[in-house]
Amino acid sequence: MLKRFTINQLLFVSHLMLVIILIAGMSYSRYQSEWESRVNHEAALIEQSVLPLMREISAAVAGRNYTALTMPSHKDTLRSIESLLLLDVEGTSDYQDKKVCVRYFRETGDIWRIDVSDEELEQSRLNRDNLASQVDADGLSDVTKRKLAFLLKKAEEDLAALELGKARTQEFAAPWPLRPNSAKYELLPEYGVVAVQLPLYNKNGGMVYAVFDASRLFSLKNEIYLTIAIEASVALLISLLLIVGVTHWLVAPLRRLAEQMDKDIEKLNIADMDEVNRNDEIGVLARGLHRLTRKTQSQLKQLKHLSDTDALTGLSGRHNYEDRAVALYKATQRQGAYFGAIVCDIDFFKRYNDTFGHGKGDEVIKKIADVLLSNTRNNDLCFRIGGEEFVVLLKVYEAENLQYIAERMRSEVEALAIPHVTERGIVTLSIGAVMVPPQAKAWTYPDIFDFADKQLYAAKHGGRNRTIFKEIGRDELPPEREHCNDTSIEAVD
């Protein structure tokens, strides 16, 4: 399955997945810690705002002092706590072991008792009525009347507070669920509030349950989301650039090396590539490839030399013969010089082999090759194109020279006086030589060779041990095209 992908794709996808997982994990833990620290900060602010009141509230609960709990200054203090929405006090008095429950609600701005029972209300009414009837009784002294009037006023105030408490408690509808639990803080994001529970200090215990507006905290949450999303996007973008860069840095050189390897090995030069200087595994690969290329090139050179050279004589062999012959012919023509082709064949060589054996025959071939070589210059070409057949190609500056060179080759072989069983008693050489002027552009190399071979044939038929030389006229056409009188024929290589 993985084989279907390129290294480039695999590296890119695997790195991208890794980066996404890392960034997601880091963003999540960053969000957690950021949010936690914001919540803790908010909780500390809330606690600080309520703590100064706790001693006062605890003392009032201990003494079941509803007056202290509900008096206007206490209400003002609670109102001054900016984000406080609701405060419930629930405790037990220290002296009478009775419940003490009051509630402050910012929306109505009231603070009231939430534990008013019907009996208590009835009792308070009776008390008020009783005092009212006493105040109206006859025969009371002024002092007693004043005292009773004061007590009546107090009883009416108490009754009014109880009635208010009863009424408020009945009509109260909290905008959020009131659900004190064991946790000190509870966030209620759906209502944008935070609920806090703090214990009272009095002996019989109790709790203050307060609800604070936390919309600021929850809007901070969105800011944290946004900040972390921006940070994660930037990190992802940078990572993407890095991934693309690293992938390119790794894969591009491999591609370049592969492209180089597609080239002709003889022209390949890995040393020119920057990859050779790298210190990583790609550098090792490039250097290895460079060594392998050099080794292969040198072996190819050796092979080429071996296949180009005739092992027996050291002359050029058949391999590449045509190409090299054509190249020399073209170069000679370009330089405006004469091109000479000499085709030689040893006479009655089969008989020589049959008589003296192949080993001796090889020696003769070698000696004749030496004669041919000694009569040529560095830039001339000497081929052994068949068993006992040779071709010598030369650049000649004067027409007579070729005839002279060919004849000298023949006579030097004769002068070797290698014994043979022929009439002449020695090994001889027959030669066909052709001289081509630079103007004879209609002649291709095969035309020249065929023509020289014909002269060799004529030499053989003319009695052997002779040279037949022909110089081609400037306007002469190759024999097979003679019937065609078109002088514009272009040479075909």
Ligand SMILES: Nc1nc2c(ncn2[C@@H]2O[C@H](COP(=O)(O)OP(=O)(O)OP(=O)(O)O)[C@@H](O)[C@H]2O)c(=O)[nH]1
């Ligand atoms: N010793 C030896 N003989 C070879 C080699 N290559 C070819 N020959 C022999 O050369 C002989 C050529 O004989 P032919 O082509 O019949 O020609 P010839 O006997 O020289 O007769 P003419 O060319 O007509 O004078 C054959 O007997 C080949 O076996 C070689 O490398 N070494």
